Amino acid sequence: RSAAANPGTLAPLLSDRPSQNYDYNLGFKFDAGLVTDYFDRVRAGSTNPDSAAGVRRIPQSITADYTAKEDILAGYAQARFDLGATDVLVGLRVEKTDFEGSATSVALSGAQTPVTVDRDQTDFFPNLTLRHSFSDQLIGRFALTRAISRPDYTDIVPRVLETTDSGRTTVTRGNPDLKPTLSNNVDLGLEYYLRPLGVISANAFYKDLSNYRFTLVTDNVPYVTPTSTVAQVTEARNARDGHIAGVEFNWQQTFDFLPGWASGFGVFANYTLTDAEIKTSRAFAGRDTFALPGQSDETYNAALFYERYGFSARISYTHRGDFLEAIDATNPGKDLYVEGRGQLDFTTSYDFGNGVEVFGEAKNLTDSAGVRYYGVKERTYEYEKFGYNVFFGVRFKL
Structure with a gap:
């Protein structure tokens, strides 16, 4: 036809x-x-x-394709010292990264241009970790570390995806100049071990960031196509520097001290509070300081579980606060945020003891929605209802 x-x-x-x-x-x-x-x-x-x-929109079968190859050669040395109640671990890891990526840039007119990026770099990751036993139950920890987070291939390969709708062109492009994010970390924590089985811990941390990646959206960029002369361009960029500072509290315990069947109960809870921001190399709409994209100020989760006589069950709730997803280059009111969301899940299983186990899971029982908004919550950009999922099955162990 x-x-x-x-x-x-x-x-x-x-x-x-x-x-x-x-x-x-x-x-x-x-x-x-x-x-x-x-x-x-x-x-x-x-x-x-x-x-x-x-006049056609961009052929997605071409623009979605890319090739990427990343080779990482690593070596490390470490030494451990036992100083009575204090254990000291020092080390150094060296990584040499070679990356090569290629993609096809396809214009709306159909013109195709192959583009390749090739680069290599060497990074050093020192580590100092101290563990001090104040008593059999109270442990202190301190660490100085350095870490790396490399860009996703889709962010760094030099491909250009163009789409048009009612004469409006949008472009998503890779950034071959994108650098990996480096983080210098300081961690300090205390752990108190409960008897017979449990732990309460408190931790403080600080991460000094360089080249943190963020998503930038720019409107009215000169970009000639058969249907328009400007486009909205989205690409990943590197911030100049940034930081994450925060505290974390944990409690995990099984209630073995309860009599009989009740001894199978247990709890887990975690709460994290952070302050995080980035500074960009240039100002966007008069701003060069932003909340750290992808980082919520507050996250917490809690679970009540039961494990006894081959039966196990867990009901858990997780929540993360609002966070910034993308920065608009010209209009602060169009910065894209993800609204905080909580989710209630339930899992259960029974082991018959002969290699046969039945299990069931229910996710998102409260049917919480996923919401994204521009600038303020009243300006909804996207509202999604995921529904809840329930499934069950049988496992066999041979």
């Missing part, structure tokens, strides 16, 4: 082959190729698909 001029129906887009899955005749199905071709032309702004044959 071929897709002719718009007849007012989608009948010409049906395949000649009927859908007969599982021996049921479900009628003719849509031909994916014809549907894609039809809507490509319509989205280009023409009311007559045939007249827009030379």
Whole structure:
């Protein structure tokens, strides 16, 4: 079949082959190729698909493809010292990273340009860790470390994805100049071990960041296509520096001291409070200091569990606060945020003791929504309801 001029129906887009899955005749199905071709032309702004044959949106089968290769050669040395109640661990890790990526930049007109990026770097990661036993139950820890977070391939490969809708062009492009994020870390913590089985801990941490990655959205960038002269461009950038400072509290305990069947109960709880920000190399809409993208000020989770006589069950709740997802280069009111969200889950299982176990899981029991908004919560950008999932099964151990 071929897709002719718009007849007012989608009948010409049906395949000649009927859908007969599982021996049921479900009628003719849509031909994916014809549907894609039809809507490509319509989205280009023409009311007559045939007249827009030379103007198509970007071929996603090409732009979604890329090749990337990353080789990491690493070596390390470490030494451990036992100083009575204090254990000291010192070490150094060296990593040499070679990266090569290639992709095809495809313009809306169809012009294709292969682009390749090739680079290598060497990083050093020293480590100093101290563990001091104040008593059999009270342990103190201190650590100085350095860590690295490398960019995702999709952020660094030099590909350009263009789409158009009603004459408006949006571009998502990789940034071959994107650097890995480096972090110098200080951690200090106390752990108190409960008898017979449990622990309460408190930790403070500080991370000094360089080249932290963030997403920048820029409107009205000069960008010529068959249907527009400007585009909205989204790409990953590096901030100049930043930090994360915070405290974390944990409590985990099994209630073995309770009589009989009640001794199978236990709890787990965690609370983290952070202060985090980045500074950019240039100002965007008069701003060069932002909340750290992807980092919530507050996160917590708690669980009540039971394990006894082959039966186990756990009900847990997790929550994270709002966080910044993307920075708008020209309008603070269009900074994109993700609203805080909590989720209630339940899992259970029973082990028969002969290699057979039945289990069940239920996720997102409260059907909490995922919300993104611009600037303030009243300006909703996206509202998603995920529903809840319930599944169960049987495990066999041979």
